[in-house]
Amino acid sequence: MEKGFYIITGTSRGIGETLSQNLVENGNTVLGVSRSRSDKLNYEKYHHLFLDLSEFTGIEKIVQSTNELFSKGSYDFLCLINNAAVLEPINPIEKCKAGEIETHIKVGLITPMILTSEFIKTFSDLDIRKKVIFISSGAGIKAMPDLSIYCSSKAGINMFAQSIGREQKNKKFGFEILSVNPGMVETSMQKIIRSKTKNEFEMVGLFTEAFEKGKVQENDNVIEKIKVMIKNKYTNGQFINCSEV
Numbered sequence: 001m002e003k004g005f006y007i008i009t010g011t012s013r014g015i016g017e018t019l020s021q022n023l024v025e026n027g028n029t030v031l032g033v034s035r036s037r038s039d040k041l042n043y044e045k046y047h048h049l050f051l052d053l054s055e056f057t058g059i060e061k062i063v064q065s066t067n068e069l070f071s072k073g074s075y076d077f078l079c080l081i082n083n084a085a086v087l088e089p090i091n092p093i094e095k096c097k098a099g100e101i102e103t104h105i106k107v108g109l110i111t112p113m114i115l116t117s118e119f120i121k122t123f124s125d126l127d128i129r130k131k132v133i134f135i136s137s138g139a140g141i142k143a144m145p146d147l148s149i150y151c152s153s154k155a156g157i158n159m160f161a162q163s164i165g166r167e168q169k170n171k172k173f174g175f176e177i178l179s180v181n182p183g184m185v186e187t188s189m190q191k192i193i194r195s196k197t198k199n200e201f202e203m204v205g206l207f208t209e210a211f212e213k214g215k216v217q218e219n220d221n222v223i224e225k226i227k228v229m230i231k232n233k234y235t236n237g238q239f240i241n242c243s244e245v
């Protein structure tokens with residue numbers, strides 16, 4: 001894999017934390033963003049920005065820090081991984097609160113759109129391999145009751161990736177764009193889902209059964225598949241399931 005500079009959102013736990021750790025341990029530099037910081041990410045090549053991604057003011061800081069850190073090193077790959085997301089509200093739509101819906105869509109959809117826009121604008125003339133990855137979900141292609149906001153934000157991310165993938169396809173120093181469904185991974189998100197009763201979340205049985213049958217993947221397995229997707233080239237804007245890799 002090339003020596004890369006990565007910007008990864010949502011690095012305090014889960015997929016983002018393990019992916020950051022793996023990339024840094026393999027010689028890459030990571031700028032991670034989340035409201036809290038993982039104790040595991042104490043490396044010289046790991047830099048952290050404490051930001052709430054439901055507030056757009058932080059986006060400028062991410063691009064600024066990327067510019068500063070990137071210019072200090074020598075890299076042959078630059079990659080933005082939009083990974084941060086929230087699950088809540090888990091409720092039928094009439095029970096979802098306006099504030100919860102707003103925060104969810106900001107973190108999972110609007111911030112990734114604005115950050116990607118600023119990222120592409122800033123580095124459009126940079127003549128090295130560049131990639132933007134969106135960590136999506138099967139929920140973006142499969143409707144689920146009580147998860148309408150999550151399903152909608154992931155469907156939006158998929159369409160956004162497809163659209164900008166087509167924009168970038170024929171550009172001189174174009175960005176590779178990819179939308180990735182990791183499948184079920186044992187993180188705090190899965191634990192939140194399994195903690196719901198059937199009354200709260202109609203499809204909870206699907207998730208508890210997958211867990212009991214050992215079908216929920218460990219973080220490390222998924223990270224290896226995501227790394228293959230980072231390395232490989234695909235049709236620009238494509239949606240890919242980790243299970244296909």
Ligand SMILES: NC(=O)c1ccc[n+]([C@@H]2O[C@H](COP(=O)([O-])OP(=O)(O)OC[C@H]3O[C@@H](n4cnc5c(N)ncnc54)[C@H](OP(=O)(O)O)[C@@H]3O)[C@@H](O)[C@H]2O)c1
Pocket residue numbers: 009010011012013014015016033034035036037051052053054082083084085086107135136137138181182183184185186187188189190
């Ligand atoms: N786990 C699964 O089974 C699964 C399945 C399909 C797709 N995915 C997708 O995979 C990605 C990672 O999920 P995960 O399971 O690793 O989730 P997770 O363990 O809950 O981690 C979510 C990360 O997002 C960050 N985040 C949430 N709200 C934020 C905010 N307002 N500002 C800044 N950062 C924020 C969190 O950091 P702070 O709380 O410290 O801010 C945390 O680092 C998500 O896009 C998720 O939709 C997961």
